[in-house]
Amino acid sequence: MPLSNPELWAAALAVVLPPVIAVVNQPRWSGPVKALFMLVVAAADGLGTAYFNDSFHGRTIVSCILLAVIIIGATYHTLWRPSGIAPGIERATSTGGTPAAVPPQGA
Template sequence: MTLSNAELWAAGLGYVLPPVIAIVNQPRWSSAVKGLLMLVVAVLDGLGTAYFNDQFTGKTIVTCMLTAAIAIGVAYHTVWRPSGIAPGIEQATSTSSPRPAPGA
């Protein structure tokens, strides 16, 4: 099966989205909530890439969403989490972590 331009864009964008997702994720959230956020981002990625590639049809939209979800998951578990980048971003942007006072 040959991938369309929209599906390739969905995969490429999905590969770099985990750090963006980590900005919103909070370390105290359950895995289910984090997974749901990832799926919402994958849906938006799929819709956007299909639309901007003028391939906004049923099959292409669904394959773009699935391609984005797989790319996000694989990239997170093979690159962004093991490197510590995504967890570090989550911790740095957490609303519950104490931040040092300015000048301290």
């Protein structure tokens, strides 16, 4: 089944969203909080692309959101995190610094 125009826009936008998400993410946030924020951004991506392509109805909205979730996750884990770009952006835009280091056991 070929992808529709809104789905293609959702996928294209999702490829470049991980660095944008990294601007807001903080290194001290837990993994589930970061994942929840990514899901919110993916939902906004899917809803926005469906709306602006005049395809704001059930199947298109759901497929755009699911496609955005998959593409954001895949590009983050295969491109943005291994290259160090997304973690570097998180550290550079952190408001509270990096998480405190655990002291050694003998100290």
